[in-house]
Amino acid sequence: MFYISSSSSSQTPRKIKSTDLPGRSENDQDTPIPAATLQRGSTRRFLVLAIALSTVALIPWRSCLFASPALQDGLPLLTLETILKSEPSASHAAEWSYYYTSQSHLPGEGEVQGLWTKKKWEDFGIPETEIVKYNASISTPVFQRLALLDTSESLSPSVIYEAKLMEALPFNDPSEIRTPAFHGQSSSGNVTAQFVFANFGRDQDYDDLEEKHVELRGKIAIVKYGMVWRGSKMSTAAERGLVGILTYSDPQEDGNITEGHGYKAYPDGPARPETCIERGSIGTVRNASAGNPSIPGQSIPSLPVSFSDVVPLLKALHGHGPKATGMTSDWLGGGLYYKGVDYYVGPSPPHIVLNLNNQMSFPTREVHQILGIIRGSIDDEVIILGNHRDSWGAGAGDSSSGAAALMEVVRSFATAYRTGWRPRRTIVFASWEGAETGQVGSQPWIASHLPWLQKTAVAYLNVVVAAASREFQVKATPILQKVIHRATKAVMSPEGGTVFDHWGGKLVAAGGGDAIPFLETACVSTSDLSFGAIYWPYHSNFDTFSWMNSTGDPGWKYHVTTAKVWSLITAYLSESPVLEIKAADYAVAMRKYVKRIRDSIPSSVSFDLRPLESAIAEFHNASAIFDAYASSLGSTKADERIRLVNQKYLNIERQFCYEGAHLVYDFSAFYSDPPEFPRLFHSLESGDLEEAQRWMEITQAKISDAANLVKL
Incomplete structure (x- = not known):
């Protein structure tokens, strides 16, 4: 059972003015906000927090969600657009970011910030809010060690290098958050073994090593981030018989913006500091709550490390095994040559070994989801907006920038609500906790509301x-x-012109954060917006308010721009009598996806994709006719034909799910762009033509279902 505060709907909303922080004007948006300015508001912040901690009476969520009478429109769309484009404020975004980044908020630590968020939404004037709690198994580091050892003297091995496993933040960064270096859902283990450099840790990289007669079994792998997801790196290493794995961010990721190319490192320049460590989960939404993930043969201990800690290890491989330059072209491009690293692959000599000690616990902790609701006059069409609050470290970019933008979106809609606007469709705002350990907050909420969501x-x-x-x-x-x-064409870019002008309109494969379970589990259409999907402080202790204020988004313009685009997408979906959707756009995209698959098939392989292309053509033709019919209905508000059209639009995405997974898109992080039709693609990639044929037939049938759905 889920609960919502009984005082939420009856609370008298407090009028919020778009005032700036003390001592700051709207003309200051191009410059960083002094930290001292924000610190002066800390007393008020803690008072609000104390109020948020008070106990409230509770009543069931579902009865509240469906009990209210229908609301009627009271504000023209043009007026709503004006509010949503004018209300978001740089100073407010900075204030919200300062709060969210001021304390550790790993998964399981989010109660205080959740209650604060809920109280703020109520103060803004959101008519209904609630907090939903779930128990989840949360990865918690106990002890981590990485050391390079010389075991020539077996009775008294000497330590050649002891890894620091921690960032060295600038002296003038006041952040006190120091998250240990660990992988979420990683396995406990204490292994001492020879080691190899395995490029990106893909199957093909291990194939290359074996072709060079490099022994892998019983070794520890050092691999670069990139090319494939970190969890795949761990599982592939385990399957290949390695006993441990280290992941690090090579300057290769940063192109020319590196110290090796003459740039100074942050805070003196734009380059990645050598002590930066990218943390992250190696589990998925499917196994996030399974507890200790140690499964013999499938899971091995792992640690994320900085390239500062990797350099002594890679230098210890010099002269052992082939160089990367003697491998395939995929092994070229490493960015540590300026540090004296020649990228030998090893293995290390028998007496030069690594001790990798990763001890984890998996306690059960509560994660807290905050929901806000503005009911529409149509109760069976709902738009949901969400962001996760939990972060690795301070998380100024991921995910506190999204949390700050969501605060501005909620505040903007609350302003419109107080002005008299009521949405046509219900809008639900969600502040999730637990995404960084496998969406353990949004996933159970989706599972609990699955029939309603679908x-x-x-x-x-x-x-x-x-x-x-x-x-x-x-x-x-x-x-x-x-x-x-439409929304990106309506919002100005901080660089001049519109957001669309700079972006160009290209979509990449759906997914990202909490969009993953909505797409995969509920088969709901999703989007994930970002300015800066790839940025070097990601998941590190460098991702602080100071970095954001001075380097990431000085002036906080992009926080504001995201809030405006996000708000307008919501408004256009909410307010248009006929949903602002084109089914034919899906079919056009599918044609491109099939071309990408066709281009990836080796010339030596014979596989007929024409049946799939025929199904897509059928879907495209039916969609074009259906879209034209939908457009012809105009803006008649109470037309039953519009309701039926909208229900068909709503159900198109549902056609593309099969046995708990989406057929068109795979699980993917917000920064990645994996191949579409993943099961078909990977079957062809592995040469399993029988499996590829099976998946093509399944996909073809589901696309035909979508065509039949929209046929008139």
């Missing part, structure tokens, strides 16, 4: 990183392309 959810709109650089990215299902294009 009946009513128009879309789930997610943001993880609202601002960390200037590059805009959208991961989305193509059915949302029309409304995303």
Whole structure:
């Protein structure tokens, strides 16, 4: 059973003005906000927090969700657009970010910030809020050690290098958050073994090593981040018989913006500091709550490390095994040559070994989800917006920039609500906890509301990183392309022109953060917006308020821009009588996906994709006719034909799920762009033509179902 505060709907909303922080004007948006300015508000912040901790009476969520009478429109769309584009404030975004980054908020630590968020939403004027708690198995580091040893003297091995496993933040960064170096859902283990350098840790990299007669079994692998997900690196190493794995961010990831190319490291320049460590989970939404993931043959101890800690290890491989330059071209490009690293692959000599000690616990802890609701006059069409609060470290980019932007979205809609606006469709705002350990907050909420979601959810709109650089990215299902294009054309970019002008309108494969379980489990259309999907402080202790204020988004313009785009997508989906959707956009995208698969098939392989292309053509033709019919209905508000059209639009995405997974898109982080039709693609990639044929037939049938759904 889920609960909502009984005082939420009856609370008198407090009028919120768009005032700046003390001593700051709206003309100061191009400059960083002094930390002292924000610190002066800390007393008020803690008072609000104390109020939020008070006990409230509770009543069931579902009865509250469906009990209220229908609301009627009271504000023209143009007026709503004006509010949503004018209300988000740089100073407010900075204030919210300062709060969220001021204390550790790993999964399981989010109660205080959750209650604060709920209280703020109520103060803004959101008519209904609630907090939903779940128990989850949370990865917790106990002890981590990495040491390079010389065991020539077996009775008294000497330590050549002891890894620091921690960042060295600038002296003027006041952040006190120091998250240990660990992988979420990693296995406990204490192994001492020879080691190898295995490039990106892919199957093909281990194939290359074996072709060079490099022994892998019983070794520890050192691998670069990139190319494949970190969890795949661990599982592949385990399957290959390795006993441990280290992941690190090579300067290769950063292109030319490195110390090796003459740039100074942060805070003196834009390059990645050598002590930066990228943490992260190696589990998925499917196994997040399984407890200790140690499974013999499938899981091995792992640690994330900085390239500062890796350099002595890679130098210890000099002269042992072939160089990367003697491997395939995929092994080239490493960025540590300026540090004297020649990228020998090893293995290390028998007496030069690594001790990798990773001790984890998996206590059960509560994770706290905050929901806000503005009811619409249509109760069976719902738009959901969400972001996760939990972060690795301070998390100014991931995910506090998204949390700050969500605060501005909620505040903007609350302003419109107080002005008299009531949405056509219900809008639900969600502040999740537990995404960084496998969406252990959003996933159980989705599972608990699955029939309702599959009946009513128009879309789930997610943001993880609202601002960390200037590059805009959208991961989305193509059915949302029309409304995303409209919103990005309506919002000005901080660089001049519109967001669309700089972006160009290309969508990448859907997924990202809490959008993953909405897409995979509930088969709901999703989007994930970001300015800065790839940025070097990601999941490190460098991702602080100071970094964001001085480097990531000085002036906080991109936080504000994301809030505006996010708000307008929501408004256009909520307010248009006929949903702002084009089914044909999905079919057009599918044609491109099949071409990508065709281009990836080796010339020596014979596989006929024409049946799949025929199904897509059928879907495209039916969709084009259906879209034209939907457009012809105009803006008649109470037309039963519009309701039926919208229900068909809503159900298109549902057609593409099969046995608990999406057929078009795979699990993917917000920064990645994996191949579409993943089961078909990977079957062909592995040469299993029988399996590929099976998946093509399944996919073809589901696309035909979508065509039949929209046929008139």
